[in-house]
Amino acid sequence: MTTTIETNTFKSEEYFINMGPQHPATHGVLRLLLTIDGEIIKNVEPDLGYIHRSIEKMCERDSYQQIVHLTDRMDYLSSHINNEAVCLTVENALGLEIPERVKVIRTILAELTRLASHQLWWGVMGMDVGALTTYFYGFRDRELINDIFEETCGARLTMNYNIPGGLMFDIHPNFVKRTKDFIAHFKTKLPEYDTLLTGNVIFQKRTQGVGILTKEDAISFGTTGPVARASGFSCDIRKHHPYSAYDRVQFNEAISTVGDTFTRYQMRIQEMWESISIIDQLIDNIPDGDFKVATNAVIKLPKGEFYQKVETARGELGVFIVSDGKKSPYRMKFRSPGFSNLSALKKMAVGSKLGDLVAIMATLDIVVPDIDR
Amino acid sequence: MGIEKNELVNDFPGQIIPGGNGGNITITTLDKVINWGRSNSLWSLYFGTSCCAIEMMQTGAARHDYSRFGFEVARPSPRQADLIIIAGTIVNKMAPVLRRLYDQMAEPKYVIAMGACAISGGPFYYNTYSVVKGADHVIPVDVYVPGCPPRPEALLEGMMMLQEKIRTESMKHKVNPIDGFDQGL
């Protein structure tokens, strides 16, 4: 008789939880519909579009120079790399020969952007799993990069510094010195990140073995960037399809085979060291020359389809332009890394605890406007 | 041993007269002292939709540190917040959510529209089918902070303007900004 009472009293039942769109751990306005049995996640269904700004439709009426400034606002943490992606597509379509100086400057700025993005991610990752101090450490160092950007590009976040054909203006005379100072400073600060968070036992317990993604799934879900590389899928565009000045620098692709949350965390820390090394190699060797080549005031791409991919801080950003020879693209598609990475969330999260979901989301490094476009 | 006048926080709205025997006499009005307290402890809601959210976070982080001005705590729940900083674009799908968050906040409540998108749609004004052309179509806004995105200093300036606005309010003649808002008054 006692057994029947127990089963009746403690029978489990699935229920729904609505997470977002206004939630501090979703990094923006992502909404997740969770099906939960006790603490265990049974299903995750993302509901997107809370920041869908119809950028692809706007592109169909904008000139190519105008499109560049819209891409800043997609993945605003790698805005410089987004700009570069559109510029490279247009330049390749026009067959423009870009000066070496531009290529090197673009690469340095892209790596600084990656550093700034990873610093922010690291700060917020710590905050998501309950360590508020990392937030202040990460933003402290990020401000120094923002200062460099501000001096050279005139903006702190949405740079709009690349234009089809080169750069909007030449780098500031202080750029080289300040970048070197920053790199020297940051080399002493990055080990702090490890001592503060990576080695922390609580942090490791919360992330190790959580949200495992196998290599086959990583490929099939189209994940890229640190998320895919943690699972052993070698997908660094800088290595496989080098653009700008990446073919002349030595660096290692951060890669592992474990595929859990902690590994994804380690990949980004390792990428920061690689970015530092890339900047070190290039900063003293910026060639002289022009900072842009002349283009027509109204750029018209030849008829055809053009695809260019770059490696942003989140993974592979693809720009697909279908041109019919007019001043605006016929169709413009952005293959955003976050969108594909998010599609793997269900695979990673189902079966784990509700608290783990926050840790998994933190290492996906979601930027919602990048997903929604 | 009373407090000397010049030892007080210099923006205290009132007069302190040393009363002797360790006591002080404070002369002020209720409105002034309540507004002084309210304006210096504004708790804001985490509400970042896009790029401006990063600059809002920078404002709260190490270098700019808005807690110096009384914006000490950012709250994830609207029930505990006094202030909503709309940091980013509002789209059609988000607008009802924003309105609900605003309605959930306890009175008195204030709104700062941060950045071009929240003010007017900004770069997403033309040719877009999904962007709301300004958050003030959805909820009443107190302070507009222009920029794309605004610098942290600009946001701080906007927050201090809001504090000034709060200090001029009166409990007796209180106006609720949402009254008549939907009717376009």
Next chain:
Amino acid sequence: MDLTKDYKIIGMTNSELQTLINSWNFEVEFSEAESQFLNITVKPENLHQLGLQLKSNKETSFDFLFCVTGMDWGTDLGVVYHLESTTHRHQIVVKVKTSDRENPTFDSVCDIWYTAEFHEMEVFDFFGIKFNNHPNLKRLFMPLDWVGYPLRKDYVDEVNMVIK
């Protein structure tokens, strides 16, 4: 892990791919004009079979679907799939078209490449293209009660759009 060798792999050339895919008899059209990839246009009824073959064949092994684009070519609606092989590192573009604007339907490929599930929802949302055998086809970005498919060329929205 030493990967330096991996970066130098160049898989099959476009003409080799063309010969191989031709031997499968899927009635496909090839084109290399106006694109940096080899484009194959396939009939809607053969799409799923071709996808399965492209992925499972050891020589092609296109296991990485990196971009799915909905297209409105004016009269035709269609989908463009960008594929890459992670072992051979060659790339290919598969296109599928239909002239049915009222009820365009293709077969879903989300059982071959899992990522297609999300991308097909996006295509449905923006172009109104339906996918057979899709587990959860619904609007992803737009509100559920939204009328019309905004990225189609004939989409008109006089309420929200300020045209410049």
